[in-house]
Amino acid sequence: MSVQETNIYTLEIIYRGVHQRHLARNLARGIVYAARMEGSVALSYQRYGDDPERDGVPAKYFVVIAKGASEEVLDAEAARVEPDYVDISIVLDDSILKGIESWAWQGIQPVHLKLRANGLLIVVSRRSPEELLKYIPARDTPYTLVVVQGDRSIGDFWTFPDDGTLERVMGAIARVAPNVLSLEGVKKYLSSLDKPEVRVNRALEAYQSLIKMRDVKPGEGLPYKYEPPHLPGWKDMMIGGAIPGLRPNQRNPYFTGGTAKHYRPVINFDKCIKCSLCWVYCPDSVFEITPDGYFNPVLAYCKGCGICAEVCPVPDTIIMVDEMEFEDGYGKYIDEYRYWKENREAYRRWFESLLPKAQVISVRKR
């Protein structure tokens, strides 16, 4: 077991705003209930800065569990914006492994920024730990990467897709961190809900056969070093809440919004008729107009909404492809247009390899 020897355990649930809000909250509450059902004390809170959640923007919940302790043990963990460290990070959407940008100036933070040495990074994904490592920055201390086999669970503000993710994640915790949450506790909690058998079975299935683990050594992973921001002091800030504005056509240098995406647009410039609709309809002004009249997405700022793909009049010219098909990220993205210009043939092959993996475009258009 790799969780540190301490009586208090902190868990973090990282999820996509709105899409996984019900899942994250239900999971946080579920863990608290389960912990209490096995005699521990526990509390949970959302990172307030993430509220109000925005579609796609990564957000966090925290759960603190104290084993066999009394309530006041949790006092030091209450009334926090976020904990200093977590023992377990649970990532509900594997594309979040490509970084989290929550607020201006904080930059793109590695997903395991808060994870303790020897902590557990639990990811819901269809990919193997080996594959996922390609997206995770290297760090100085070891940790264990745990994959719970499963698809990305996507709901909306009004809908919780009761698709088993919650139960599987709880089963996984019980498996890899029984000292934090025992299988008994999980079972007890799930049995208290509707459809208890189905739920317990889902957790058991994960517990028994859906987990893959890999110890990650220091230095393994992407060569990305997070620099915490240096925020100016009151003497250096403009007074009255004023700040310098942008120049025309300048993009916000301190906040990109690009970690909101789980899909990204890939453009087949060979088929593009330069109609400009993608440029017109992108709410985030992502497209740059090239000298020869194409529209090149500046992916760092793309939130992956998919509107451009929907409005493009030429079939299969803008396709939306899962972020996990690309190993770039952390603020640095492929320049699709430049790639195409440099080697059209290679680009064409690349595009064709992505085409089968593209998200389905709305039926209405086709």
Added chain:
Amino acid sequence: MTVQVRLARTVKDLLQMAQTEYYNSGHRTCQGCESAMVLRWIAKAAGPNTIVIGATGCMYVANTTYYTTSWALPWIHTQLSSTGSAVVGTAAAIKALIEKGKLPNERINVIGICGDLGCADAGLSEVSNAMTHTKYNFLIIMYDNESSANTDIQETTMTPYGALTSFSPSGRQIRVMKYRWKKNMAAMIAVGHPEVKYVATAIATDPIDLYNKVKKALEIGGPTFIHTLDPCPKGWGFDPKYSHEIGKLAVETGIWPLFEIENGKFRLTSTSARIASGELKRKPVKEYIRRQSRFKHLTDEDIEYIQRKVDEMWEKWLIPGLIPLTKELPYPETTKSG
């Protein structure tokens, strides 16, 4: 008299006339936020000689994360209910300073941007007061995502009949908590403030129409008002990629009529004009409603009710979208005395 201003007719015109971004990438709005689209096109239409005022709401909170901004125009926050006040104060100051020789004599566009709660509910009296200050030039844009979205989607008077909000859930006892019908905001401004020279409805799904309306409003001067309907993936409950499509459906089903009132002349525009002329047939509202999870609890009868109300607007109103008095009403109605 139509105002003389260069308008866009095609998408190519937009590309040519409005390439520069003044509200740019790097805001914290949701994926596919149509309100952000509205801001982007307002900023383009207005151009650099503009001061923008943003009321509290998503288009403040999500847009401007402190010590950064997405605005390449001078921008200032105003309180939830004070867009009307802020545009008046700004425009009055510009006028005073120009007249006293403290500012060069050039036209500065003043644009106030407020959400439906900030404008139609909290700030209605300020907006109404502003609309009577005819010696000042400004444009108020009410971006209507049909909820108090920034606070996690609560009911406003602009929330449509039946929609789920955090204050109007559907429960075992009560299926439809939001029973109130949406207010007719642009019409209220137009009819209640006859000196206003330009009032319009718009939608970001139709950026040519939106762009032209902003241009006209700014050119024509005095207090002007535009009400946009903005599909909100978070609050309305749909995949962000459908923002554009949902917006189109709002117009095509006739739920959202596009019009302008220029110097007292009412005109349906774009798709709505084509519906009125019979060139396009209105789509059933069901196509719009069934695409959004905020309506997931509505029964077929509920939807029929909404359909009847929309039909009534198009078929019975004195002016569709504007005057809800029915055509059958004797005009002027008189009461026999004695």
Added chain:
Amino acid sequence: MGMAVSALEAKRLEAVLKGDEEVEVVGTGTDAVAYALMLVDIDVTAAYPIRPYSGVMERVARLIADGYLKAEYIVAAHEHDQFEIVKHASAVGARTFVGSSGVGWLLAIEAIVPISMDRYPVVALIGNRALDDPGAYGVEHNDALMVRDVGWLLVWVDTAQEALDTTLIAYRVAEDPRVMLPVGISMDGAFLTHSEHVFKIPPKSKVQKFLPPYDLGNRRLHPSNVISVAPQVNEDWVMELRKQVDEAMKNARKVIEEAYRDFAKIFGRDYGNPFVEPYMVEDADVIMVGMGTVSKPIKEAVRRLRARGERVGFLRIRWFRPFPTEDVIRYLSGARVVAVVDRDYSFGSPFDGGVLYTEIRSALYEAEHRPLMINFIGGLGGREITYNDAINMFNIALDAARKGRVEQRVIWYGVRE
């Protein structure tokens, strides 16, 4: 109503606008402020009716209508509208004036706070008035005191002349780059807003020497200066912004001193200590403290008691924010008993006394010698405090001084049992 300018006044107003000599006129306290606004040449103002401040807006309207002042005069939808209008006018570089009273001031509170937090040097007149319910016109200071913690400078005046002069000083202090905070000038409802006084209007030429043009510098909102003002902020930044206001408020003490010094030089009227007005305090055993027009009856009482050989004095607090801590200690710590008259209440405060009492008590905690303290809550809702009342209060305090102990800390003076 806005009474017309008489032929006599017209001649005198023209004289101060064109010449170099001051003139004398008769008018109310609110008229005096209006003439000051003419002299500082405000650009934008917003009006809304509520007694007793609204006389100033009526006078300003008249001055504009008759061409003595050129400014945009906006009749607002309500007080919140009013204060937002001037905030945004100030943001683009206009010199502004606004005001209210009682419930009107409170309705505007949500707009009042951003004015100081965004650092706009708006000057406001608060015609002090009791808060509803029930509706009442008379003076109480709780309206103005509602904003004592949020970055507004607050000053109380007690004559029409002081009202006029303080308005000129207020713009100078507010617009100083080291301060850039709004100023609220408090004036007792009825006793000053509605009573007629003789006062002098200085010439505009001198005012221009005293008050530089309003300059927001790199914060002026204009297409040639692209800035964003007050974007949504998180916990990473809020404390730093508040700290800036804290520093500005502390700077204001020095800036106020400078302004009064220059004022005396240019206009020849010297207020002595800018922050407080000490009256026969030097050897006093008992010093009464108050704000606003309560000074009048108390001074009379002091004179009468002094004539009888009692060693009593009075300290009028002029600037409440920034609070004159040092002066309070200097003038009060030598007394045996300090009696604070509060035309306000602060229910449930540390000793269930008034706001001024609580603040003075807090300041005196740092004094080497702490006097005994008595608090008189009095004159609420516009009830009179006469010099006989003041003498009664002094007698209670003198008794405590003799006995060396205070029997009742807080006395609701004159309240019916």
